[in-house]
Amino acid sequence: MAIVELKQVSRHFSKGRQTVEVLDGIDLTIAEGDFLALMGPSGSGKTTLLNLIGGLDQPSSGSVEVAGQQLVGLSSRKLAQWRSRNIGFIFQFYNLLPILSARRNVELPLLLTRLKRKQRRRNAEVALTIVGLADRAGHKPGELSGGQQQRVAIARAIVADPRILVCDEPTGDLDRDTADEILDLLELLNREHGKTIIMVTHDPKAASHAQRTLHLDKGSLVGETA
Amino acid sequence: MSTFGLVWANLFRHRARTLLALFSIIAAFLLFGLLRAVAVAFDGGAAVAGVDRLIVSPKFSIIDGLPVSHQAQIESVPGVAAATHATWFGGTYQTPANFFVKYPVAPREFFDLHDEYIIDPAQLETFERIRTAAVAPEELAAEYGWQIGDRIPIEGDIWLRKDGSRLWEFELVGTYRVRDDENAFAAFLFHYDYFDEARIAQTEGIVSNFVVRVADPERAAEVSAQIDARFENSTNPTRTATEDEASRQFAAQIGDIGLIMNSILSAVFFTILLLTANTMAQALRERIPELAVLKTLGFSDHRVAALVLFESTLLCVLGGVIGIALAWLALGAIGPSLQALLGRIELTAATMLGALGIAVLLGIVVGLGPALSARRLQVVEALRR
Numbered sequence: 001m002a003i004v005e006l007k008q009v010s011r012h013f014s015k016g017r018q019t020v021e022v023l024d025g026i027d028l029t030i031a032e033g034d035f036l037a038l039m040g041p042s043g044s045g046k047t048t049l050l051n052l053i054g055g056l057d058q059p060s061s062g063s064v065e066v067a068g069q070q071l072v073g074l075s076s077r078k079l080a081q082w083r084s085r086n087i088g089f090i091f092q093f094y095n096l097l098p099i100l101s102a103r104r105n106v107e108l109p110l111l112l113t114r115l116k117r118k119q120r121r122r123n124a125e126v127a128l129t130i131v132g133l134a135d136r137a138g139h140k141p142g143e144l145s146g147g148q149q150q151r152v153a154i155a156r157a158i159v160a161d162p163r164i165l166v167c168d169e170p171t172g173d174l175d176r177d178t179a180d181e182i183l184d185l186l187e188l189l190n191r192e193h194g195k196t197i198i199m200v201t202h203d204p205k206a207a208s209h210a211q212r213t214l215h216l217d218k219g220s221l222v223g224e225t226a
Numbered sequence: 227m228s229t230f231g232l233v234w235a236n237l238f239r240h241r242a243r244t245l246l247a248l249f250s251i252i253a254a255f256l257l258f259g260l261l262r263a264v265a266v267a268f269d270g271g272a273a274v275a276g277v278d279r280l281i282v283s284p285k286f287s288i289i290d291g292l293p294v295s296h297q298a299q300i301e302s303v304p305g306v307a308a309a310t311h312a313t314w315f316g317g318t319y320q321t322p323a324n325f326f327v328k329y330p331v332a333p334r335e336f337f338d339l340h341d342e343y344i345i346d347p348a349q350l351e352t353f354e355r356i357r358t359a360a361v362a363p364e365e366l367a368a369e370y371g372w373q374i375g376d377r378i379p380i381e382g383d384i385w386l387r388k389d390g391s392r393l394w395e396f397e398l399v400g401t402y403r404v405r406d407d408e409n410a411f412a413a414f415l416f417h418y419d420y421f422d423e424a425r426i427a428q429t430e431g432i433v434s435n436f437v438v439r440v441a442d443p444e445r446a447a448e449v450s451a452q453i454d455a456r457f458e459n460s461t462n463p464t465r466t467a468t469e470d471e472a473s474r475q476f477a478a479q480i481g482d483i484g485l486i487m488n489s490i491l492s493a494v495f496f497t498i499l500l501l502t503a504n505t506m507a508q509a510l511r512e513r514i515p516e517l518a519v520l521k522t523l524g525f526s527d528h529r530v531a532a533l534v535l536f537e538s539t540l541l542c543v544l545g546g547v548i549g550i551a552l553a554w555l556a557l558g559a560i561g562p563s564l565q566a567l568l569g570r571i572e573l574t575a576a577t578m579l580g581a582l583g584i585a586v587l588l589g590i591v592v593g594l595g596p597a598l599s600a601r602r603l604q605v606v607e608a609l610r611r
């Protein structure tokens with residue numbers, strides 16, 4: 001069953017009189033439970049595509065249906081609510097809040113739920129246990145290594161139990177060994193927890209963890225390797 | 227963690243900067259509390275007054291005084307039910323810090339006119355009989371530990387004695403209290419006759435003002451005009467006003483308290499506004515990526531804006547509450563020594579609520595700009611930086 005369905009999606013940006021076509025007529029279907037890697041040269045539109053799937057951006061034209069919801073035309077408030085329930089985001093530079101401890105960072109998405117304070121705390125601790133960082137719950141991001149910070153970010157992405165994880169170069173800032181650990185963790189989340197993962201990467205070795213790899217060039221999908 | 231925890235953590239991310247802003251807000255509200263308490267005390271003196279009473283003062287300056295002989299003419303004005311006089315005495319008891327108001331008065335007349343002053347009839351009788359007698363408000367006697375029968379020496383400054391001495395000595399024969407009104411203005415009272423005889427000849431027969439009771443409060447304005455008309459062409463013209471107006475005029479001669487205070491407070495709050503606004507704007511600028519992250523996680527535009535607004539309001543309310551608490555402590559410490567001059571000085575509920583209102587308003591004004599920017603913030607744009 002398709003969890004992501006993009007039809008004829010285009011996205012262009014206008015700067016003054018100039019228009020930049022970033023994505024051009026993308027058709028893309030991703031099945032639930034897939035682990036998909038998205039590769040392509042810098043500036044090819046990977047992040048832009050990811051933002052559309054994650055409900056952070058709207059296409060200039062086309063249809064974006066994700067997790068059973070047509071995202072085109074949703075209000076910003078509705079989109080925000082939809083994201084909080086369906087998408088976990090993982091970024092290259094972790095994007096943790098430096099003032100909050102690991103546990104509190106992980107707890108953030110739960111502030112949008114009806115969970116009680118105790119339950120929120122417990123769920124955050126479970127998520128940290130899944131990523132193997134239960135013993136660092138009280139540390140602030142500045143006190144953690146890059147790999148550990150990315151684990152916290154992953155815990156934050158999964159704590160509200162979304163169906164889809166959207167990762168933009170999650171290992172781009174990490175050394176080989178740490179990157180492998182993170183990729184193993186993502187694989188585990190895909191395999192054991194059934195998360196659909198869409199991951200942008202420049203690294204063929206990272207892409208090899210995925211089941212499918214799509215190639216994007218100058219705003220068009222140019223091929224697929226399995 | 228709660229939303230409050232998130233806001234709190236954000237607020238204190240730059241501890242030094244936040245504390246600096248917080249201290250300025252505290253200082254502003256401390257000042258606000260103190261100045262408002264004093265202003266209320268000034269108003270409070272006026273509030274004691276009933277409209278059935280008028281004060282006849284010298285037309286031009288409170289320094290001049292009026293001849294005591296005016297009293298008979300005032301009493302003859304139609305609509306005047308009774309009149310008496312009071313005189314500003316000045317003087318020092320032991321040290322200048324022991325400030326309280328002292329009036330030479332005609333005992334029976336004075337108490338008859340001020341029926342809110344309650345004294346034991348036997349004590350009033352003694353007060354009338356003994357020429358060097360004095361009576362004091364209960365709190366004043368308690369404050370200085372005076373007992374009935376004590377001799378109370380006052381060193382004169384305005385009024386000199388014929389015998390060349392500056393020392394006035396009075397025997398305390400009674401105490402009185404003011405009905406229903408803790409804030410009431412109350413004075414140390416002694417015999418006018420004794421005072422008048424003892425002071426040097428040039429100043430004999432001069433009093434500061436007259437207190438008049440009108441038969442019909444509805445006609446107070448008319449009576450007041452008639453009294454002033456009677457002395458219009460004398461060497462000592464008068465100005466007659468309600469006690470309210472009179473005490474406001476008195477305050478006005480000291481300086482326009484209200485205007486001065488409001489100017490000070492406006493300047494202070496304007497400075498605080500700029501300072502806090504700057505703090506908040508700075509805090510917002512460096513947090514743009516984080517706010518974008520919150521939006522990615524599903525925080526709506528409004529929610530993110532509310533967080534920012536909540537933060538600035540929390541800062542201002544925190545400063546306001548601490549500032550007012552400090553003002554309350556400070557007034558508890560210095561209030562009693564100012565009581566004689568200004569009546570009871572304290573923070574009223576209105577002042578505290580007003581402070582809270584100002585704090586919330588300040589927080590909103592200061593946070594509104596950053597909150598709107600936070601609301602407009604485009605996630606995709608912000609994350610690209």
Ligand SMILES: Nc1ncnc2c1ncn2[C@@H]1O[C@H](COP(=O)(O)OP(=O)(O)OP(=O)(O)O)[C@@H](O)[C@H]1O
Pocket residue numbers: 013020022040041042043044045046047048049606607
């Ligand atoms: N908001 C925007 N306004 C204008 N141009 C934009 C905007 N967002 C993206 N672009 C342009 O779209 C193109 C694709 O950007 P995108 O970030 O999707 O590339 P990418 O494939 O993720 O590249 P990288 O590998 O460097 O991250 C770039 O040329 C970029 O300048």
Ligand SMILES: [Mg+2]
Pocket residue numbers: 046047048168
């Ligand atoms: Mg990118």
